[in-house]
Amino acid sequence: xxxxxxxxxxxxxxxxxxxxxxxxxxxxxxxxxxxxxxxxxxxxxxxxxxxxxxxxxxxxxxxxxxxxxxxxxxxxxxxxxxxxxxxxxxxxxxxxxxxxxxxxxxxxxxxxxxxxxxxxxxxxxxxxxxxxxxxxxxxxxxxxxxxxxxxxxxxxxxxxxxxxxxxxxxxxxxxxxxxxxxxxxxxxxxxxxxxxxxxxxxxxxxxxxxxxxxxxxxxxxxxxxxxxxxxxxxxxxxxxxxxxxxxxxxxxxxxxxxxxxxxxxxxxxxxxxxxxxxxxxxxxxxxxxxxxxxxxxxxxxxxxxxxxxxxxxxxxxxxxxxxxxxxxxxxxxxxxxxxxxxxxxxxxxxxxxxxxxxxxxxxxxxxxxxxxxxxxxxxxxxxxxxxxxxxxxxxxxxxxxxxxxxxxxxxxxxxxxxxxxxxxxxxxxxxxxxxxxxxxxxxxxxxxxxxxxxxxxxxxxx
Numbered sequence: 001x002x003x004x005x006x007x008x009x010x011x012x013x014x015x016x017x018x019x020x021x022x023x024x025x026x027x028x029x030x031x032x033x034x035x036x037x038x039x040x041x042x043x044x045x046x047x048x049x050x051x052x053x054x055x056x057x058x059x060x061x062x063x064x065x066x067x068x069x070x071x072x073x074x075x076x077x078x079x080x081x082x083x084x085x086x087x088x089x090x091x092x093x094x095x096x097x098x099x100x101x102x103x104x105x106x107x108x109x110x111x112x113x114x115x116x117x118x119x120x121x122x123x124x125x126x127x128x129x130x131x132x133x134x135x136x137x138x139x140x141x142x143x144x145x146x147x148x149x150x151x152x153x154x155x156x157x158x159x160x161x162x163x164x165x166x167x168x169x170x171x172x173x174x175x176x177x178x179x180x181x182x183x184x185x186x187x188x189x190x191x192x193x194x195x196x197x198x199x200x201x202x203x204x205x206x207x208x209x210x211x212x213x214x215x216x217x218x219x220x221x222x223x224x225x226x227x228x229x230x231x232x233x234x235x236x237x238x239x240x241x242x243x244x245x246x247x248x249x250x251x252x253x254x255x256x257x258x259x260x261x262x263x264x265x266x267x268x269x270x271x272x273x274x275x276x277x278x279x280x281x282x283x284x285x286x287x288x289x290x291x292x293x294x295x296x297x298x299x300x301x302x303x304x305x306x307x308x309x310x311x312x313x314x315x316x317x318x319x320x321x322x323x324x325x326x327x328x329x330x331x332x333x334x335x336x337x338x339x340x341x342x343x344x345x346x347x348x349x350x351x352x353x354x355x356x357x358x359x360x361x362x363x364x365x366x367x368x369x370x371x372x373x374x375x376x377x378x379x380x381x382x383x384x385x386x387x388x389x390x391x392x393x394x395x396x397x398x399x400x401x402x403x404x405x406x407x408x409x410x411x412x413x414x415x416x417x418x419x420x421x422x423x424x425x426x427x428x429x430x431x432x433x434x435x436x437x438x439x440x441x442x443x444x445x446x447x448x449x450x451x452x453x454x455x456x457x458x459x460x461x462x
Contacts, residue, residue, distance in 0.1 A: 001174045005037050005166050012154055014164040020048040020120040024111060025074075025081075027053070027066040029179045029186040030126030032073070034167055036184060038124060039077050052114045053083040054107045058099070058191070066187045073184075082114050100197065112159040121161040127152050128167040128175060129218030133210065134202045136221055143291035146275045147232035151225045171218050239272035246273060253330040255281060259302055260324045274298050281317060281328060302326060308417055322416035335388070335421045342384040342426075344455060352422045355460040356386050356437075364449050371460075373426065373435040374445055377453040381429040384455075388421055395433040398441045406436065413439050426457060 009015055023038060025031040038049055051074045055067040067083050074081035092102035111123050136151040154168050167175065179186050195201055210217045242265055249256040255277050262270065278290045278298075297311050298319050310320045313328075320327045335351065342348050348356040365374050393406035410420050426435040434442050437459035 001033075001170050001178045002037060002040070004170055004174075006041070008154075008166050008169050009041075014155055014162075014166055015045060015047070015122055018046045019122055020050065020118050021122045021124050022050045022052050022111060022114045022118065022120045023124045024107070024126065025051045025053050025070050026126075026189070027070045027073075027187040028126075028189060029175050029184070030128055030167065030172075032126075032184050032186045033175045033178045034124060034126040035074075035079070036077075036178075036182060037166070039079060048118070048120075049079050050114060050118050050120065051079050051081040052111055053081065054110050055083065055085040056088040056103050056106070057085055058088065058103075059189075066189075069187055080118075082117075084110055086110070108158075115159045115161060123158055123161065123163045125163060125165050126167055127165045128170055128172060129222060130172045130203070130207060132168055132225060133207060133218055133221045134199055136225065137202055137206060138198060143293055145290070145292045145295060146272065147229060147236065148290075150228035150232060151221070153229060154226075168222055169219070235268070235272055236276070239269055239276055242269055243273045243276055247277075248325075250280075253281070255328045257326040257328070258324065259321070259326055262302065262326075270299060270302075271295050277328060278313075278317075281330070282315065298326075298328075307411075307414070320417065322418065323414040325416050327416075327418060337388045337390075337421075339385060339387040342386055342457075344382075344384070348386055350386065350422070350424055354424070356424065356426070357458040357460060358384070359456045359458075361454045361456045363452050365447050365454060365456075368447075370438045370441075371458060373437075373441060373457040374447055375434060375455040375457070376446055376448070376451045377455055378451065379444060379446070380455055381432075383429055384434075384457075385427050385429075386424050387427065389423065389425055393425065393433065395436065395440055396443045398443050398445055400443075404440075406433070409436065409440050415439075424459070 015021065021038060023031070023035050025035050035049070035051055038047065041047065042049060051070065053067055053070045055063050057063060064085070067085070071081050071083055086106045088099065088103045088106050091097075091106055092099055095102065095105075097105070114120070115123060132151050136149070139149055139151065152165060152168065153163075155162050155164050157163075178184075191197075192200060192203075195204070214220070246257050246262045246265075247255060248258050257277070262273065265273065274295045275290055278294060282290065294313055297313070301309050301311050301319055301321050304321075308320075308322045310318055312318055315330070317328060317330055320329070338351050340348055340350075342356060342358050345359045346357075348358065350356065360377070361374070389406055394403040395406060395409070396402075397404050406425065410423070415423065423439075424437055425433055426437070427433050428444070432442070432444065434444050435457065
């Protein structure tokens with residue numbers, strides 16, 4: 001096993017000479033064997049080794065004894081050892097996490113502190129080939145997609161340096177045998193035997209079957225891991241390039257996608273663009289993984305024939321489709337209805353930042369546009385009001401007999417759902433809708449050479 005680990009370190013360039021390496025040591029066989037191997041390599045690589053141990057305080061005196069064992073083991077090898085007791089149960093309750101997630105967060109926070117304290121460039125962890133098999137299988141069953149499916153990386157960035165895992169090409173059996181040969185006497189955590197945790201169930205019931213089918217199955221899973229990681233790296237770079245053409249607007253809690261551009265992408269890139277956007281939005285929300293269920297749900301919403309729709313996603317995120325726009329947002333507030341009197345003359349600021357400019361005009365109007373409305377002054381019924389829509393709104397459309405529902409106008413003009421509640425509607429003192437800026441004018445706009453006195457309303461988006 002020692003030769004295999006040395007080969008892995010060299011082949012993957014896991015460490016530099018003269019480096020400081022923090023080693024995560026639980027006292028179990030994996031981390032103890034790793035520490036022992038790095039100690040044997042200390043003179044060859046001229047390493048400074050710092051062991052880092054966390055007592056999660058789950059098992060009282062037993063876990064405290066394990067901490068004392070690690071400290072003693074390090075003293076015999078003349079290795080610096082930093083140990084800390086952390087009340088993980090209290091941390092889990094405070095942050096509303098399960099025990100395993102809380103333990104991992106506490107552990108990695110401590111590791112980062114130790115790297116900063118000793119100016120270490122590497123954090124070595126004892127994950128091995130069996131862990132890789134379990135991780136990939138668990139993620140497959142969970143519906144993980146993208147690079148998360150590649151499992152445990154052999155080297156990745158962390159705390160200004162790198163996490164390295166030199167044992168990924170060896171098995172648990174190899175490690176146990178190494179510990180026996182070198183009389184390391186590791187400690188065993190009894191919680192690893194409980195069926196409570198899904199990883200333990202995979203370890204006890206699935207892994208033995210795979211190993212029986214092929215004792216070298218860990219080699220194939222590690223190869224699969226690296227293959228997927230390489231493919232995903234290439235596809236992610238391509239997806240980022242395409243994503244920038246699809247995004248119209250984004251904040252830390254909101255993304256707007258152009259679906260016309262999105263639908264031009266091949267299906268594999270569509271999935272990856274959605275994945276990238278979800279990872280961006282969920283950053284900081286402690287979601288362990290974006291799954292295929294979330295991605296396929298959004299993809300189905302985008303491609304459905306109905307022009308609008310909405311689905312709920314984890315952590316309160318909503319995906320809202322409206323024609324050729326998709327909004328992904330944590331912002332749950334609905335715009336408040338508004339009703340504002342327009343003075344003559346005046347500039348009226350609307351809740352969405354737009355403006356209605358009201359002026360008087362003498363003469364025959366020559367400029368005609370959907371952003372300007374001319375009301376003959378002798379037909380003015382005050383007060384003029386700008387307001388948000390109401391149920392049942394109808395307008396006497398200019399050039400048409402009868403009335404038309406405002407709702408149908410929004411649909412025909414493909415106005416996104418989230419804009420309909422703030423879109424301005426201008427009405428007179430009798431409640432007649434005079435104008436829906438940019439969309440429809442009413443029959444009350446009459447331009448006549450015999451009438452040369454007008455109220456002019458102009459809609460400004462900026």
